Amino acid sequence: MADMTSTDERAAAHDLLPPPGPIRLIDADGVRLDGTAHPLPPLDVLVRLHRRMVTGRRFDRQSAALTRQGRLAVYPSSLGQEACQVGAVLAMDEADWLFPTYRDCVALVARGLDPVEALTLLRGDWHCGYDPYLHRVAPQCTPLATAALHAVGLADAARRRGDELAVLAFLGDGATSEGDAHEALNFAAVYRAPVVFFVQNNQWAISVPLSRQTKAPTLAHKAVGYGMPGVQVDGNDAAAVHAVVAHALHAARAGAGPALVEAVTYRMDPHTNADDAGRYRDEAEVAEWRRRDPIARLERYLRTAGALDDAALHAVEEAAEREAAELRARMAQEPRVEPADLFAHVLARPSAQLRGQAALLAEELAAEGGAPAGPQEAR
Amino acid sequence: MSANGPTMAQALTAALRDSLRADPSVLVYGEDVGPLGGVFRITDGLTAEFGEERCFDTPLAEAGIVGTAIGHAMYGLRPVVEMQFDAFAYPAFEQITSHLAKTRNRTRGRIALPVVVRVPYGGGIGGVEHHSDSSEVYYTHTPGLRVVTPGTPADAYRLLRAAIACDDPVIFLEPKRRYWSAGEPGSVPGAASGESPPAPQPEELDRAEVRRSGTDVTLIAYGPTLATALEAAEAAEEEGWSAEVVDLRTLAPFDDATVTASVRRTGRAVVVHEAAAFCGYGAEVAARITESCFHWLEAPVLRVGGFDIPYPPPKLEHHHLPGVDRVLDAVARLQWDAPVPAASGGRGRS
Numbered sequence: 257m258a259d260m261t262s263t264d265e266r267a268a269a270h271d272l273l274p275p276p277g278p279i280r281l282i283d284a285d286g287v288r289l290d291g292t293a294h295p296l297p298p299l300d301v302l303v304r305l306h307r308r309m310v311t312g313r314r315f316d317r318q319s320a321a322l323t324r325q326g327r328l329a330v331y332p333s334s335l336g337q338e339a340c341q342v343g344a345v346l347a348m349d350e351a352d353w354l355f356p357t358y359r360d361c362v363a364l365v366a367r368g369l370d371p372v373e374a375l376t377l378l379r380g381d382w383h384c385g386y387d388p389y390l391h392r393v394a395p396q397c398t399p400l401a402t403a404a405l406h407a408v409g410l411a412d413a414a415r416r417r418g419d420e421l422a423v424l425a426f427l428g429d430g431a432t433s434e435g436d437a438h439e440a441l442n443f444a445a446v447y448r449a450p451v452v453f454f455v456q457n458n459q460w461a462i463s464v465p466l467s468r469q470t471k472a473p474t475l476a477h478k479a480v481g482y483g484m485p486g487v488q489v490d491g492n493d494a495a496a497v498h499a500v501v502a503h504a505l506h507a508a509r510a511g512a513g514p515a516l517v518e519a520v521t522y523r524m525d526p527h528t529n530a531d532d533a534g535r536y537r538d539e540a541e542v543a544e545w546r547r548r549d550p551i552a553r554l555e556r557y558l559r560t561a562g563a564l565d566d567a568a569l570h571a572v573e574e575a576a577e578r579e580a581a582e583l584r585a586r587m588a589q590e591p592r593v594e595p596a597d598l599f600a601h602v603l604a605r606p607s608a609q610l611r612g613q614a615a616l617l618a619e620e621l622a623a624e625g626g627a628p629a630g631p632q633e634a635r
Numbered sequence: 636m637s638a639n640g641p642t643m644a645q646a647l648t649a650a651l652r653d654s655l656r657a658d659p660s661v662l663v664y665g666e667d668v669g670p671l672g673g674v675f676r677i678t679d680g681l682t683a684e685f686g687e688e689r690c691f692d693t694p695l696a697e698a699g700i701v702g703t704a705i706g707h708a709m710y711g712l713r714p715v716v717e718m719q720f721d722a723f724a725y726p727a728f729e730q731i732t733s734h735l736a737k738t739r740n741r742t743r744g745r746i747a748l749p750v751v752v753r754v755p756y757g758g759g760i761g762g763v764e765h766h767s768d769s770s771e772v773y774y775t776h777t778p779g780l781r782v783v784t785p786g787t788p789a790d791a792y793r794l795l796r797a798a799i800a801c802d803d804p805v806i807f808l809e810p811k812r813r814y815w816s817a818g819e820p821g822s823v824p825g826a827a828s829g830e831s832p833p834a835p836q837p838e839e840l841d842r843a844e845v846r847r848s849g850t851d852v853t854l855i856a857y858g859p860t861l862a863t864a865l866e867a868a869e870a871a872e873e874e875g876w877s878a879e880v881v882d883l884r885t886l887a888p889f890d891d892a893t894v895t896a897s898v899r900r901t902g903r904a905v906v907v908h909e910a911a912a913f914c915g916y917g918a919e920v921a922a923r924i925t926e927s928c929f930h931w932l933e934a935p936v937l938r939v940g941g942f943d944i945p946y947p948p949p950k951l952e953h954h955h956l957p958g959v960d961r962v963l964d965a966v967a968r969l970q971w972d973a974p975v976p977a978a979s980g981g982r983g984r985s
């Protein structure tokens with residue numbers, strides 16, 4: 257027999273449809289807009305958003321430079337997406353969980369991770385450098401949309417245990433084409449899991465534009481088909497991102513179920529340092545988005561509001577510079593990698609075969625005259 | 636093997652029930668596993684006893700099932716998920732190989748994923764296409780997974796209890812054509828007596844077992860072919876060969892010690908499985924035996940497997956599945972006419 261209750265619980269499509277146009281609280285000229293759906297976050301939050309975006313961008317530029325110096329194997333830049341990553345992360349509670357993608361290093365440091373640990377994956381000394389339970393940040397990894405299902409599972413587990421928390425699952429525009437994105441959205445809605453899908457639509461999936469990914473009116477519209485609300489936000493307006501994500505996370509924690517937020521933004525850099533964006537997009541398009549810079553926009557508003565002056569800005573930039581210098585110095589040291597670690601975490605109890613292979617590698621190292629290695633420092 | 640005790644299906648149900656009783660963090664879910672009890676009825680009665688919060692139906696999407704299980708496990712739950720059939724598990728392949736298997740390693744052991752993926756596998760039930768695959772090597776070739784397959788009802792209970800208690804992800808392959816084979820009376824705790832013993836020690840998942848002692852040849856089998864190998868050993872006895880039968884039980888990790896000891900005793904080995912022999916599990920077993928037993932071997936290690944063909948339609952599958960005759964033919968090809976060292980005790984067929 258069909259479960260009539262669940263049919264009755266389904267929301268009407270018009271309640272789930274995204275409002276027209278991206279939600280924006282501060283326009284590209286830094287002017288506060290009237291009659292917005294969400295109140296502007298308090299001034300101290302806006303000041304914090306600005307500061308974290310400035311330090312985040314400096315971290316991002318430093319990381320890109322470290323790649324050119326050979327200190328990182330690769331770096332997917334967050335340039336232009338600072339309002340998305342900082343705005344969304346600062347909207348989280350401490351108990352909430354973040355599921356980042358590989359392009360979210362600025363989100364990681366905004367969440368409080370040690371920047372060196374955040375870059376361990378890209379430096380190549382291990383696949384994940386941080387303890388996911390410490391800041392409630394799932395490991396970054398490269399497959400697209402697969403972690404969205406992990407996010408739904410974790411959110412559902414918290415719901416089952418009666419813990420009041422929400423999960424913020426990051427996706428990119430390209431990832432919304434993956435089957436796992438579909439399954440994650442569907443499971444989340446069916447389970448009424450406290451998860452907010454945060455899609456940074458930066459217009460490009462490596463070289464493929466959004467028009468080649470979807471014919472949906474917007475990515476936010478996809479939510480309706482799953483029975484959850486979708487909303488589009490100006491991804492270069494940190495105030496709007498913060499307000500919209502905070503609202504969705506709060507609703508999820510309160511038992512309202514999942515939501516999808518599409519943040520409209522732009523990937524200012526090539527896909528990674530190994531990419532050549534000149535082969536597929538016009539510089540004019542990049543220049544147009546440069547005029548919508550998220551940091552400049554909030555800076556203008558804060559100056560108008562009297563919350564930022566030259567001296568304060570200088571202090572923020574100096575702090576960002578100090579952090580970058582510290583990162584540079586720490587990354588200049590060659591990380592110590594321990595060959596024996598290759599076998600340490602494959603299974604909870606190493607098999608006889610793994611023990612044998614560890615011994616073989618140890619013999620090879622001894623034959624090469626290498627000193628027996630001690631335990632790794634960042635365990 | 637012909638006994639009137641509980642069936643393998645009943646043993647698996649008992650193991651799930653006892654695990655749900657023993658540990659409140661255990662969840663059972665998948666497609667049709669709730670009120671229906673699963674298409675093979677392995678989860679029969681669990682929703683009634685433990686409620687929909689502990690045993691429930693999911694949307695019909697295998698990557699979603701395994702992907703959400705990873706998230707559940709990250710938060711401290713112990714999901715036991717069912718893939719409805721072997722070939723229907725393939726949509727979950729990326730979640731299994733790229734995430735379930737690797738997350739412990741990726742995070743230096745900080746995230747453990749105690750997830751059991753139950754997969755009814757293999758042929759012999761007259762299933763139409765995509766219902767009969769032997770998919771074991773896809774999983775055994777993936778570091779970070781334990782791959783387990785019971786051959787008897789008693790082992791079905793013990794191994795599934797151990798798998799659920801294990802902190803590693805386990806691919807639990809259930810030989811579906813043996814679901815209704817009965818074991819010895821009293822061989823499965825709980826099924827008849829109502830007792831629920833604690834979960835077996837984790838070492839249970841590292842061991843092969845000698846199911847039948849013999850002196851001339853070792854037949855190595857697992858899951859669905861254990862019964863075939865035991866039957867072949869009986870038939871071989873009539874032909875004058877004393878066959879030992881090793882049940883691998885855990886395909887990954889592989890119990891080199893038990894297999895090596897047996898083959899060094901007998902000097903000959905035949906690996907029997909349903910899967911296509913080319914790059915099949917038997918190839919690994921044969922290679923390992925060659926490495927560990929070369930000077931004890933009287934003949935090349937032979938593989939008896941399915942043909943290298945897509946799984947056949949029901950009316951042709953009996954030609955594909957290795958039966959007793961194909962095993963006996965392999966035994967007969969083990970160079971019995973060659974000069975045999977007196978000490979080996981090997982006997983040839985005329």
